[in-house]
Amino acid sequence: MAQQKMTIIASKGSLDMAYPPLILATTAASMDFDVTIFFTFYGLDIIKKGMADKLMVSPLGNPAMPMPVPIPTLIASLPGMEAMATAMMKSMFKKHGVASIGTLLDLTKESGVKLIACQMTMDVMGVKQSDIIDGVEFGGAAMWLDSAADAQINLFI
Amino acid sequence: MSADIKVDQVLDAKGLSCPLPILKTKKAVEALTKDQVLKVETTDPGSKNDMASWAKRTGNEILKVEEGSGTFTFYIKKSA
Numbered sequence: 001m002a003q004q005k006m007t008i009i010a011s012k013g014s015l016d017m018a019y020p021p022l023i024l025a026t027t028a029a030s031m032d033f034d035v036t037i038f039f040t041f042y043g044l045d046i047i048k049k050g051m052a053d054k055l056m057v058s059p060l061g062n063p064a065m066p067m068p069v070p071i072p073t074l075i076a077s078l079p080g081m082e083a084m085a086t087a088m089m090k091s092m093f094k095k096h097g098v099a100s101i102g103t104l105l106d107l108t109k110e111s112g113v114k115l116i117a118c119q120m121t122m123d124v125m126g127v128k129q130s131d132i133i134d135g136v137e138f139g140g141a142a143m144w145l146d147s148a149a150d151a152q153i154n155l156f157i
Numbered sequence: 158m159s160a161d162i163k164v165d166q167v168l169d170a171k172g173l174s175c176p177l178p179i180l181k182t183k184k185a186v187e188a189l190t191k192d193q194v195l196k197v198e199t200t201d202p203g204s205k206n207d208m209a210s211w212a213k214r215t216g217n218e219i220l221k222v223e224e225g226s227g228t229f230t231f232y233i234k235k236s237a
Contacts, residue, residue: 026176026180027175027180027211030179031210032214032215096174097173097174098174099177107180
């Protein structure tokens with residue numbers, strides 16, 4: 001069987017949305033897929049140096065967010081609520097033996113997944129190449145398309 | 158129980174959630190030589206189907222699956 005290929009565009013930088021790209025990428029690599037992740041817009045935060053374990057989740061505008069008690073939207077907008085929701089989600093993950101984003105990112109690199117940072121969004125958001133973790137390539141839409149053109153699975157997250 | 162299967166390596170993946178049992182299994186199987194058997198223990202209920210998909214995709218063979226009270230034991234033969 002020829003090697004299968006998957007690409008993922010990671011466009012979100014919140015704690016909850018950083019999980020799917022990294023879980024799928026590491027698992028696909030373990031199933032012998034050739035994997036590429038293209039980090040763009042807020043997704044860049046996942047691969048900024050020292051950021052992986054500082055990503056946060058917001059209870060605002062998310063009615064599905066599990067909370068010990070239902071939180072009215074107005075309360076969810078108060079200072080400290082994001083930190084609280086983030087701490088709560090992290091402790092839930094830990095309790096259930098889910099890897100942290102930092103661990104998954106290490107496993108992603110270790111398993112040979114190709115990481116690309118979107119140079120255009122870096123320029124717009126003032127992110128320097130030196131702000132990004134080692135082992136990442138820099139490119140744009142053409143680089144992702146070239147990779148995606150012969151992949152069986154292409155996801156936008 | 159399973160006295161007929163000779164186990165070469167044991168992996169304890171109990172208490173871990175997706176995707177760690179699969180990632181650790183992959184690593185452990187890679188360290189084996191062809192036809193050696195890895196015994197993997199998990200508690201993640203999703204791992205039963207996940208392990209089958211992983212084995213199918215990587216060409217390794219699950220010789221046997223045992224279900225205990227909240228645990229799953231897989232016997233995987235490195236075939237690829």
